[in-house]
Amino acid sequence: MEARVRSGVPGLDEILGGGFFLGQTYGITGGPGSGKSILSMEFLVRGAENGERGLYVTSEVSPEKLVRQMPFWDLQGCIDRGDIVTFSTRPQPGDLSERTEKFDLAGLTYMIKHYVRNNGIKRVVFDSVDAFVQQYDNHLPLRRALNDLIGMLESYGCTTLLIIEGSGDMSRECLEYMVDGAIELGRIETHHDVVRYAQVRKMRGTAHDMNKRAMEISDKGIFITNMRPFVGD
Amino acid sequence: MEARVRSGVPGLDEILGGGFFLGQTYGITGGPGSGKSILSMEFLVRGAENGERGLYVTSEVSPEKLVRQMPFWDLQGCIDRGDIVTFSTRPQPGDLSERTEKFDLAGLTYMIKHYVRNNGIKRVVFDSVDAFVQQYDNHLPLRRALNDLIGMLESYGCTTLLIIEGSGDMSRECLEYMVDGAIELGRIETHHDVVRYAQVRKMRGTAHDMNKRAMEISDKGIFITNMRPFVGD
Amino acid sequence: MEARVRSGVPGLDEILGGGFFLGQTYGITGGPGSGKSILSMEFLVRGAENGERGLYVTSEVSPEKLVRQMPFWDLQGCIDRGDIVTFSTRPQPGDLSERTEKFDLAGLTYMIKHYVRNNGIKRVVFDSVDAFVQQYDNHLPLRRALNDLIGMLESYGCTTLLIIEGSGDMSRECLEYMVDGAIELGRIETHHDVVRYAQVRKMRGTAHDMNKRAMEISDKGIFITNMRPFVGD
Amino acid sequence: MEARVRSGVPGLDEILGGGFFLGQTYGITGGPGSGKSILSMEFLVRGAENGERGLYVTSEVSPEKLVRQMPFWDLQGCIDRGDIVTFSTRPQPGDLSERTEKFDLAGLTYMIKHYVRNNGIKRVVFDSVDAFVQQYDNHLPLRRALNDLIGMLESYGCTTLLIIEGSGDMSRECLEYMVDGAIELGRIETHHDVVRYAQVRKMRGTAHDMNKRAMEISDKGIFITNMRPFVGD
Amino acid sequence: MEARVRSGVPGLDEILGGGFFLGQTYGITGGPGSGKSILSMEFLVRGAENGERGLYVTSEVSPEKLVRQMPFWDLQGCIDRGDIVTFSTRPQPGDLSERTEKFDLAGLTYMIKHYVRNNGIKRVVFDSVDAFVQQYDNHLPLRRALNDLIGMLESYGCTTLLIIEGSGDMSRECLEYMVDGAIELGRIETHHDVVRYAQVRKMRGTAHDMNKRAMEISDKGIFITNMRPFVGD
Amino acid sequence: MEARVRSGVPGLDEILGGGFFLGQTYGITGGPGSGKSILSMEFLVRGAENGERGLYVTSEVSPEKLVRQMPFWDLQGCIDRGDIVTFSTRPQPGDLSERTEKFDLAGLTYMIKHYVRNNGIKRVVFDSVDAFVQQYDNHLPLRRALNDLIGMLESYGCTTLLIIEGSGDMSRECLEYMVDGAIELGRIETHHDVVRYAQVRKMRGTAHDMNKRAMEISDKGIFITNMRPFVGD
Helix, strand or coil, X not given: CCCEECCCCCCHHHHCCCCEECCCEEEXXXXXXXXXXXXXXXXXXXXXXXXXXXXXXXXXXXXXXXXXXXXXXXXXXXXXXXXXXXXXXXXXXXXCCCHHHHCCHHHHHHHHHHHHHHHCEEEEEEECCHHHHCCCCCHHHHHHHHHHHHHHHHHCCCEEEEEECCCCCCCHHHHHHHCCEEEEEEXXXXXXXXXXXXXXXXXXXCCCCCCEEEEEEECCEEEECCCCCCCCC | CCCEECCXXXXXXXXXXXXXXXXXXXXXECCCCCCHHHXXXXXXXXXXXXXXXXEEEECCCCHHHXXXXXXXXCHXXXXXXXXXXXXXXXXXXXXXXXXXXXXXXXXXXXXXXXXXXXXXXEEEEEECCHHHHXXXXXXXXXXXXXXXXXXXXXXXXXXXXXXXXXXXXXXXXXXXXXXXXXXXXXXXXXXXXXXXXXXXXXXXXXXXXXXXXXXEEECCEEEECCCCCXXXX | CCCEEXXXXXXXXXXXXXXXXXCCEEEEECCCCCXXXXXXXHHHHHHHHCCCEEEEEECCCCHHHHHHHCCCCCHXXXXXXXXXXXXXXXXXXXXXXXXXXXXXXXXXXXXXHHHHHHHCEEXXXXXXXXXXXXXXXXXXXXXXXXXXXXXXXXXXXXXXXXXXXXXXXXXXXXXXXXXXXEEEEEEEECCCCEEEEEEEEEECCCCCCCCEEEEEEXXXXXXXXXXCCCCCC | CCCEECCCCCCHHXXXXXXXXXXXXXXXXXXXXXXXXXXXXXXXXXXXXXXXXXXXXXXXXXXXXXXXXXXXXXXXXHHHCCCEEEEECCCCCCCCCCHHHHCCHHHHHHHHHHHHHHHCEEEEEEECCHHHHCCCCCHHHHHHHHHHHHHHHHHCCCEEEEEECCCCCCCHHHXXXXXXXXXXXXXXXXXXXXXEEEEEEEXXXXXXXXXXXXXXXXXXXXXXXXXXXXXXX | CCCEECXXXXXXXXXXXXXXXXXXXXXXXXXXXXXXXXHHHHHHHHHHHCCCEEEEEECCCCHHHHHHHCCCCXXXXXXXXXXXXXXXXXXXXXXCCCHHHHCCHHHHHHHHHHHHHHHXXXXXXXXXXXXXXXXCCCHHHHHHHHHHHHHHHHHCCCEEEEEECCCCCXXXXXXXXXXXXXXEEEEEECCCCEEEEEEEEEECCCCCCCCEEEEEEECCEEEECCXXXXXXX | CCCEECCCCCCHHHHCCCCEECCCEEEEECCCCCCHHHHHHHHHHHHHXXXXXXXXXXXXXXXXXXXXXXXXXXXXHHHHCCCEEXXXXXXXXXXXXXHHHHCCHXXXXXXXXXXXXXXXXXXXXXXXXXXXXXXXXXXXXXXXXXXXXXXHHHHCCCEEEEEECCCCCCCHHHHHHXXXXXXXXXXXXXXXXXXXXXXXEEECCCCCCCCEEEEEEEXXXXXXCCCCCCXXX
């Protein structure tokens, strides 16, 4: 069996049955504001603290804004030390190459491979896949391109989180069939309160906790508890 | 972390965990009659009282009608003093340029930049983005154009509210993924009463109140309470 | 603020918070048989009794049939005295011009302007907008044409009701975003009874009653009560 | 106001508030097996007993089969005496003209006019409109053609029932907006029983019973009761 | 009225109010595994025992497989004696004519007519109509072709069951409007058990049991009870 | 009747009423992470232990990854001994033939036939059919190609499991109509726990357990119990 990679995110390894598997790819799903970006970035920060270099690929937000919006942990330090590399597929001011227009999944796979090779990257986050998925209007070439990306990352031993918004025509479920595991983040609203949760929806190769577990976001980052997210309801 | 901008709308800063972040963009969603325009205009009026100049871009209603329909605060005074600038993308009687037809998000970004630069604008409201979003029939160029608009506003330090109706093919949720935060206004109908509420759905960079909070609209404007909108139900 | 126009329909002005606003446009929505036409016609009759001339534009039914189907009030008298003018966009027997085919919203705006000017019209009802809305297959030109119609009516000080069936592809909600107010008529079916209701869904510029209110239709016309439409359920 | 036409179907006139109106057109809706054809045919038989000649237009079933499938009343006698005329738009064996293909609503209107004129028809049933509605792929020409049909029938004083299956793209609700009244037939299934009901959904020009009323079909035909269709549930 | 044909399937004639009508066509609907094929085949076997020859038309399964999958009754004997004729529209190994591609409903009608004439067929089962229905992309020619098939079968006095999966774009309900009766087979899942049921949804020309009735499938075939399919729930 | 093939998966043969039928094809459905791949692979492993050689066709995952992700039983040993043959339709690194692009269901049928013939295969698993089904945009040629595949497998006496994701336009239900049986895997989430279940949805030729049965996945593989998956709810 694959070796395990402890995410280091408090509580996450427990519901995964011992952490992610090395070199596999996982989907992170959830609505706007559900905590997908924070959980994924903390996955990189905890890796960096452990000597595993991370790559954060964003399709839209500039890396500088990302850092300002996550004033948790020592994210800026990780970036300054080169322990986390950020890469935006969005053209920057002064960027002549009009990069985004031409980026498809094949180009992205090529680019990420370049980063992974040259920087010894071990953890990858892709926030989000939707802008790329939306370039395809049928399932077949999309499945192939995603498989190529996943296969490349696996061949380099990169453990990867794909943030999946599911806002386009290709359904969220279709992507969940293709990844090795899937974690859903959400909110439950009762008459009394609104509680965040994390739930492992799929995890190949191991038994895992199937329940929704209450999750909190504070200025220290993510904390997944071992409690059900229903309080007195 | 970004500096905070207190909206000044009674109760709003509290549920935002201390106000908006400077230079970020927020979505305001809700059905017809839910109070999106009033809340957004009060955001400008309260800024003007505090010395921050505001820009109100409307896609359809004439600025004169807007003022007549919000006989709250000293809106007319703010406009007369130039503290709030209104701009309608709808051609006015006698306007030869047939402006609306040609306006796309790129043109709008250019125009707003012009206003922001020349008038020292610090707060922007865009009521509503739907007429512009409806010019796009796939997600990719829309995402890029919106990112350009958001990036421009950020580079000038403008805190912005985008009113999102979500009436076209591009889903409301897709837009909510792209903004830095999102507030939903709505109504809850029980057997006993109908109560308005405001709920922060997304807020990057801070903990925030996740609950629905009862909201009232009176001739003094918006008032967001710290109570749940369920009364004896 | 705008001046108020008391509709004169029993109970309607109360739930509107004091009547319509002069020169503004309101949507009337509801399923088949919900009372949209009767409420709208009574709005004209009550205006006529008060010296405000009305225009009833129908897209399909002949004016003669309309009168026969509403044997309430002194509708025939109003028409005979010219206090209510009816106009059908449907070609009449013997009509050579094949009018309907060519009528679009721009043509209709032109035609209504003509009537309004020449007859000193103060109240307009448009029953229904759907046949016109269905000529458009995307939102943008529809929004513009509707805005032109609404702007023209406002410039002449006409208070207007648009009956919205919402049977085509353009959603009912999209139209409700564009008007200054919206009233929904409907039916609630319990185990014990079926009760009609009226509910103000949107009303710019004023506080208003947000509840569903029981409504009755009798041979005297519309009567909106101050009671909730739930009896012993 | 229009004169009333008592349908003669037991219980139907009561829930209509006194019968149909002369020369108006009513929609009959309901799922497969709900009793639309029987109710409509009984409307013709009761008219024939009262000296009003009827026309039954079917789009698919042969008139002979229709009669065999409704062994109620003296239907065969009515047909033999010419009190009820049946006309099928479906080509019969030996029919060279391939009629159905070319029949559109305009052709049908012409054909029915011919029958109505020559036979002094006073009641018309059209079972069903769906095959004709399905020839149109947008609302506008359909609305016009239906309006022409309805106007022609009215000009000859024919009271008409349109059976609406609603199986195509044009929604059932769209047709219900166009007719002068609408009756829905259906079934309610409880843990204890299945009960048929009839409900007047729309009725221009009169107050009417808005409730679902229990309906029975026996070998004497339709019987609409004054009871709610909920027994001990 | 038509003569009755007793199906011979235990319990079925009772809920039909005395059996099918001679020469009419009935739809059998239900999800995968609901018993449509078994009920229909038993209809043929019981007819054969009574001297009425049957025809089983299948669109996909080979007749040999069909027999092996229904080891009930003396099906093989019926086939050997020629009391039940099976015909598959699916090309068989060694079949050069590539039959399926060219088969449309008109071709099928012609072929079935041939079988019916030459073999004195009295009962027909068509399992399933979906592969044929899916050749049509609008309702009109489909309605006509189905009417021709139904008319032909009636003219030869064949009582027919059409198995309707309803898996394509043409809705199941549309087909149910066209047949003379419809029986739905299904499953009800409670906390305690899963129970099969049969329910007559439509039956022209007679009163019938409208309730869901518990149904069992055993190695003796179908058994429809007179009980509701709810046990202690 | 067909001979039975005991799957060997604990508890599965019991709910099938005694195992699968020799040479027939079964659908396995369920959401991401529901256990479809594990159940299917165990079906092959148990066959191999019994001397029946198995073929595992995957559309995306490499065979090596598959084995690493199922560290249960002696899967690697089965493969090493040639008792289970794996075949991926996804091009491998260094594979010049670009196989996937050209693979359609006909090509796959040909390829599987080759494997089955040369290796004496008795059990086949196809994980998943979706990438192939998605090559078709209407039902007719898909039905034919699937029937050819099913017929070929039957002619060689192969018992087959088709994993059906149902993520494309062709509905899951459509495929379930075509196979000889269907098993659904799923999860039930209560306030107290999440429990896996297996349910036989369809099974031609035999009575079977119709209930949902609690299922567990451990490091020994699948275990289907005889209990309902509702615990204290």
